[in-house]
Amino acid sequence: MEQNKEMTAQESLQLISESFNKSRKDILRGSAKYFMLWGALLTVTSLAIYLLWHFTGKPQWNFLWFAMPAIGYPLAALMGKYDEALPQNEVSKMLTGVWRVFGAFAITLSAIAVFLVPMHVTLIIVIIMGLAECMSGVLLKNWPIIIGGFLLGVGGAVFAMLVKNDAQLLIFTLGGVLLLITGLVMKLQYK
Amino acid sequence: MFPKLDPLLHSELRLAVMSILAGVDEADFTYLKKQTGATAGNLSVQIDKLTAAGYITVEKGFKGKMPRTTCRMTPAGQEAFGKYVEALREYLSASK
Numbered sequence: 001m002e003q004n005k006e007m008t009a010q011e012s013l014q015l016i017s018e019s020f021n022k023s024r025k026d027i028l029r030g031s032a033k034y035f036m037l038w039g040a041l042l043t044v045t046s047l048a049i050y051l052l053w054h055f056t057g058k059p060q061w062n063f064l065w066f067a068m069p070a071i072g073y074p075l076a077a078l079m080g081k082y083d084e085a086l087p088q089n090e091v092s093k094m095l096t097g098v099w100r101v102f103g104a105f106a107i108t109l110s111a112i113a114v115f116l117v118p119m120h121v122t123l124i125i126v127i128i129m130g131l132a133e134c135m136s137g138v139l140l141k142n143w144p145i146i147i148g149g150f151l152l153g154v155g156g157a158v159f160a161m162l163v164k165n166d167a168q169l170l171i172f173t174l175g176g177v178l179l180l181i182t183g184l185v186m187k188l189q190y191k
Numbered sequence: 192m193f194p195k196l197d198p199l200l201h202s203e204l205r206l207a208v209m210s211i212l213a214g215v216d217e218a219d220f221t222y223l224k225k226q227t228g229a230t231a232g233n234l235s236v237q238i239d240k241l242t243a244a245g246y247i248t249v250e251k252g253f254k255g256k257m258p259r260t261t262c263r264m265t266p267a268g269q270e271a272f273g274k275y276v277e278a279l280r281e282y283l284s285a286s287k
Contacts, residue, residue: 007203009282015203016276019210023226027215081255085219093216 023089025190028140030086031095032186034076035136038099039179041072046172053166062114069107091139098139102132122168126156129175133182142185148178196282199244200275204229205237209272212247212264220260238262246271 045068052061106125113121130153137145156171207227241247246268250261
């Protein structure tokens with residue numbers, strides 16, 4: 001790129017538009033790997049707990065849920081540290097905010113349900129997870145993600161009321177796969 | 192009468208830097224270098240010009256142990272960039 005090149009008005013506007021869009025694509029593609037990280041972690045954790053609970057009959061395996069943020073947050077921080085220095089734009093900031101709020105709700109409510117006040121935590125978490133996924137779709141202007149989030153929230157809530165015990169965990173496996181797909185969609189959408 | 196185009200922004204590399212900074216809170220020097228494809232020396236000179244005009248601010252710091260230079264558009268830069276885009280639109284609509 002040359003600093004002294006004479007540009008026409010058309011070329012200048014095109015340059016502005018291209019630079020802006022390229023940067024936007026890079027930033028959103030950079031966010032995709034975090035969706036994939038949490039999607040993979042959720043899929044593996046929920047499946048592991050489901051299998052352990054199913055074959056041993058011990059619901060205490062649910063304590064393994066607390067391992068997920070314990071592994072996920074340091075891993076995400078590590079990925080950010082060695083990552084290319086990508087800036088944040090309005091969309092990536094809002095995406096981060098939505099999922100941080102979801103994480104805070106999910107961890108706090110799970111801890112309250114386990115240690116203080118018993119509640120149907122699967123029902124609550126699947127609804128807010130569907131909502132967070134829906135909001136991500138709105139921010140990314142992506143209808144499949146919006147619909148996926150809606151189906152996860154509403155379908156998951158119905159499923160959580162209909163099935164009992166270990167089978168409920170399969171909702172989160174589905175949620176994890178949905179997050180993985182969201183990450184892949186973002187990678188492709190902003191290629 | 193057409194508005195005069197800001198000569199500081201009417202340069203390919205400086206305009207690219209401003210366009211990138213318009214969409215983000217702040218950006219690393221390395222990121223700007225990669226996005227524009229400019230050499231470090233050339234980019235550094237153009238960033239100095241934008242800084243001198245008060246269009247951007249440059250902050251030097253560290254990310255871990257690595258030195259980091261962060262650029263951010265100032266309100267004056269946002270205003271100048273907005274006026275520049277508006278002037279371009281006027282030129283284009285008049286030429287149609």
